[in-house]
Amino acid sequence: MLQSKLIYKIKKEFSKDEDSLNARLLVQGSYIKKEASGIYTFLPLGLKVLSNIENIIREEMNKIDASEILMPALIPKENLVKTGRWDTFDVLFKLKSQTNNEYGLGATHEEIVTPLISDFISSYKNLPIFVYQIQTKFRDEKRAKSGILRGREFRMKDLYSFSKNEDDLNVYYENALSAYKKIYERLNLSDITYLTYASGGTFSKYSHEFQTLSEVGEDDIYICDKCNVAINEEIIEEQKVCPICGASDFRKEKAIEVGNIFKLKTKFSEPFSVKYLDEKNKENLVYMGCYGIGSSRVMGTIVEVSHDDSGIIWPEEIAPFKYHIIPVGNDEEVLEEANKLYKTYLEKGDEVLFDDRDESTGTKLKDADLISATYRIVVSKKTIEQGKFELKKRSDKEIQLLSL
Ligand code: ATP
Ligand code: MG
Numbered sequence: 001m002l003q004s005k006l007i008y009k010i011k012k013e014f015s016k017d018e019d020s021l022n023a024r025l026l027v028q029g030s031y032i033k034k035e036a037s038g039i040y041t042f043l044p045l046g047l048k049v050l051s052n053i054e055n056i057i058r059e060e061m062n063k064i065d066a067s068e069i070l071m072p073a074l075i076p077k078e079n080l081v082k083t084g085r086w087d088t089f090d091v092l093f094k095l096k097s098q099t100n101n102e103y104g105l106g107a108t109h110e111e112i113v114t115p116l117i118s119d120f121i122s123s124y125k126n127l128p129i130f131v132y133q134i135q136t137k138f139r140d141e142k143r144a145k146s147g148i149l150r151g152r153e154f155r156m157k158d159l160y161s162f163s164k165n166e167d168d169l170n171v172y173y174e175n176a177l178s179a180y181k182k183i184y185e186r187l188n189l190s191d192i193t194y195l196t197y198a199s200g201g202t203f204s205k206y207s208h209e210f211q212t213l214s215e216v217g218e219d220d221i222y223i224c225d226k227c228n229v230a231i232n233e234e235i236i237e238e239q240k241v242c243p244i245c246g247a248s249d250f251r252k253e254k255a256i257e258v259g260n261i262f263k264l265k266t267k268f269s270e271p272f273s274v275k276y277l278d279e280k281n282k283e284n285l286v287y288m289g290c291y292g293i294g295s296s297r298v299m300g301t302i303v304e305v306s307h308d309d310s311g312i313i314w315p316e317e318i319a320p321f322k323y324h325i326i327p328v329g330n331d332e333e334v335l336e337e338a339n340k341l342y343k344t345y346l347e348k349g350d351e352v353l354f355d356d357r358d359e360s361t362g363t364k365l366k367d368a369d370l371i372s373a374t375y376r377i378v379v380s381k382k383t384i385e386q387g388k389f390e391l392k393k394r395s396d397k398e399i400q401l402l403s404l
Contacts, residue, residue: 001321003355007044010367020216022300023147025312029370038144038152045320045371046299048351050155052318054134054295056186057157060179064172066130066159071112073136077102079111082271091139105138110268110290113160118274121286124164127276128172132159134295146216148300149256155296161289162269164276169263169287176261176291180210184258187298188315192305193258196221197243198232204263206235206243210293211255214304219257222250230255256301259293310369313395323352324373326364328380337404338379341389369394 008030015027017034026032031046042050058068077094080086086094086104093105106112117129134157144152159176163169177195184193192213200207211221211230221230224242231239231250241248269275269286278284306313314320323345327338338354345352353373355364368376378390388401 001353003353003357006353008371010370018147019145020147020149020300021307022149022216022303025303025307026148026300029311029372032148038141038150040148040151040153048320049314049318050296050299052320053187053298054155054157056317057183057293057295058134060183060186061132061157061159064130064175064179066132068133069131070133070135071106071109071116073106073138074103075106075109075111077104079115080104083111083268085111091141093138093140106135107137107139108290108292109133109158110160110264110288114268114272114274114288117160117162118272121162121274121276123277124279127162127164127286128168129162130159130172132157132291146218146300148296149216149304150218151296154294157293157295159291161291162274163287163289164278164284166265166287169265169289173261173263173289176289177208180259180261180291180293183293184210184212186315186317187302188306188317189258189298189302194221194223194228194230194255196230196232196255197235197239198260199235200263203265203267207260207262209257210259212258212301212305213253214256214301215254216304217254217256219255220252221255222252224250256297256304257294258298258301259291261291262289264288264290310366312370312372314372314374316374319351319372319374319394321351321353321371321373323350323375323377324355324368324371325352325377325379326355326361326368328361328378331381334379334381334384337384337389338377341377341379341404 010030011028014024018024018027030043032040032042034040077086092107096102120126136153137156138153141150141152144150161172184190189212194211196209196211197206198209220233222236223230227242227244265287266285268288274286275283303312325338325342327334342354372394374394376392383389387404389404390399391402392399
């Protein structure tokens with residue numbers, strides 16, 4: 001794409017309106033715009049990155065046989081009354097229509113997905129079923145002060161599994177766990193992301209969170225370095241030893257919860273009476289699991305843990321562009337060679353940005369660091385005299401000279 005067509009406005013200074021680093025860098029680089037506390041617009045650059053993250057998640061969900069759906073954001077009050085959450089869910093936004101119908105704004109979707117999938121289940125032959133969506137969620141968070149780490153409106157992938165019994169649920173739970181590991185690997189977060197044991201509520205011994213180490217994290221986790229797992233603050237009281245090796249020397253760290261998985265068992269199939277007939281024609285309740293990843297929180301987390309003085313350093317798979325081509329000056333030959341490279345990459349199907357603006361080289365290079373394509377390409381009179389161009393990876397210091 002031509003840079004003159006990209007809708008963005010890089011700011012010289014950090015926004016005073018933001019107290020978190022992720023929001024400051026994202027606003028400065030014109031990825032997002034703040035509309036109100038905890039509410040942001042994703043501008044073209046920000047949407048590209050968010051979509052890249054969500055596509056990684058989508059690919060890994062599809063690999064574990066989950067089907068993508070899209071559920072409504074308006075959840076009828078009666079569904080939420082049925083599970084008791086209309087009155088007990090502290091962050092639920094509630095609204096009333098002109099015709100006096102009441103709705104909860106989707107904060108999570110068990111109350112839609114459970115009756116929805118119930119329609120597809122009659123016998124054991126219909127099970128298991130796995131569905132997910134990637135959607136905007138709404139939560140009336142008291143404190144929305146960490147930029148896109150904690151929004152009142154934010155993006156989430158939520159997957160729900162429906163199985164015949166606890167054993168089948170456990171098998172899928174392990175598959176989902178592996179898929180999550182793969183996702184954090186592709187997002188370049190796996191070195192600092194810990195599988196964390198958390199309380200499972202009344203239904204299960206544990207649930208699991210994925211926690212990424214960061215000083216700005218709201219959670220405290222206790223890491224067992226021998227097993228490379230962690231325990232959440234809330235269960236460390238009861239669970240005093242590592243659930244894997246039984247040791248009790250932990251390293252305490254601050255972390256951001258970037259995902260969590262939970263065995264719901266029959267918590268929701270019971271109120272909605274989701275049952276199937278087994279091989280002996282006996283009626284049984286379906287066993288459910290739910291699996292969430294906050295894709296916009298993941299984006300904010302990456303900004304917090306991956307930046308330098310010049311701006312954000314995106315992992316390769318999610319950068320807004322693979323190549324950013326910058327011709328230096330207005331020399332005809334330089335422009336011609338730069339354009340040739342641009343066409344070559346476009347034809348290869350790479351995401352490539354071409355700086356066609358009438359700006360100083362200094363400004364172009366500074367903006368390039370903030371836009372943070374994986375590779376910056378500089379074409380100048382000096383380089384083409386040697387039949388070359390400059391290639392620099394955003395995450396590296398060295399510049400390479402490559403043949404045109
Ligand atoms: P937290 O304890 O941080 O409020 P949660 O336990 O309420 O999170 P879930 O309801 O399990 O989170 O949601 C699944 C995922 O959605 C979380 O792991 C997190 O990545 C993300 N998430 C939750 N709340 C927010 C929010 N307000 N803004 C952005 N992402 C969020
Ligand atoms: Mg919460």
